[in-house]
């Protein structure tokens with residue numbers, strides 16, 4: 015979480031416009047990149063990373079960890095400034111603090127809506143969304159903090175989703191001249207954003223499919239598969255091993271305890287390799303156990319992971335008095351607008367020149383006809399934030 019001091023460093027106080035500080039302008043679009051970080055950490059200029067640029071500064075210290083994440087941070091910081099600028103035009107009498115906090119509140123609400131209404135259903139499927147139940151308003155008895163085992167094991171499920179190659183696509187979804195990028199070359203290398211095409215190629219690589227790769231999945235070439243494996247092996251750190259060790263450092267309860275917490279059968283089948291490794295099911299490390307569970311059909315998680323996800327995401331929503339749907343946080347008209355938010359729109363508004371995107375970016379595009387023109391993607395209409403029109 016960003017401290018008050020950190021958030022102050024990120025703000026632009028030169029004019030009372032509620033903006034975040036900007037860095038270099040990306041010339042082709044005239045849109046800003048993130049500012050550079052002044053002090054340590056200096057990971058970005060270490061020679062083995064091949065980067066000649068300082069790290070970017072953003073609201074989370076991990077923003078430089080890999081380029082696709084850096085691109086997403088750039089996208090959302092631009093969204094803050096876009097919203098603040100529009101609010102300022104609608105309400106010229108608002109001071110810088112009011113503009114900053116209202117823009118921050120709107121951007122936070124969009125993130126909540128996209129996460130819970132568009133992303134989570136892909137992970138939890140219908141069964142999980144049923145378990146999550148509909149929102150019933152703020153519950154002061156719910157602890158909205160992050161569960162230790164969630165951060166230390168469960169949500170690290172994301173480490174199994176990372177592609178060993180970051181695709182970098184031009185506006186016709188072909189490979190950029192600098193090529194796609196093996197993941198290990200994407201760590202802490204902000205200079206690749208400055209020198210190798212800005213953020214758009216990376217973003218298109220996340221939601222689109224490279225034109226040349228538009229083939230039935232079973233025909234994806236052996237050559238590509240080999241490329242993936244060789245790059246995966248060249249990553250120096252073993253993240254899976256770190257996840258296991260971190261679980262032990264934190265002394266999180268064993269897998270079998272979570273089976274009980276989740277009302278699942280506590281008798282865990284531990285066969286062959288598992289017995290050789292652990293001797294008894296009570297010793298199984300939590301992260302690998304979660305990753306080894308069979309997926310519930312129509313979801314991306316096994317039963318124990320599902321239970322932890324639902325528990326955590328429910329608490330984050332129900333125990334948050336600023337939750338965007340909590341009555342009184344926004345006016346009904348504002349809430350109606352916020353429910354129009356989509357990551358597709360944020361990409362259209364804040365990419366350098368993204369003109370085409372699928373309506374639901376969490377479903378990978380396969381064919382050219384999957385894309386819509388940005389003009390077809392709805393936008394949150396900020397006019398309901400004009401003082402005169404509140405509640406209309």
Ligand code: HEM
Nearest residue numbers: 079080164165166169170171172173175176253256257260
């Ligand atoms: C290329 C992509 C990624 C890399 C290189 C990466 C790397 C790391 C590293 C080095 C840590 C610290 C490990 C430790 O010392 O315990 C970490 C923590 C973590 N990662 Fe990732 N990660 C990536 C993507 C993701 C994704 C996609 C997710 C979830 C969707 C995720 C979830 C987490 C969580 C929850 C933690 C623990 C954070 C905390 O305790 O506060 N990571 N990751």
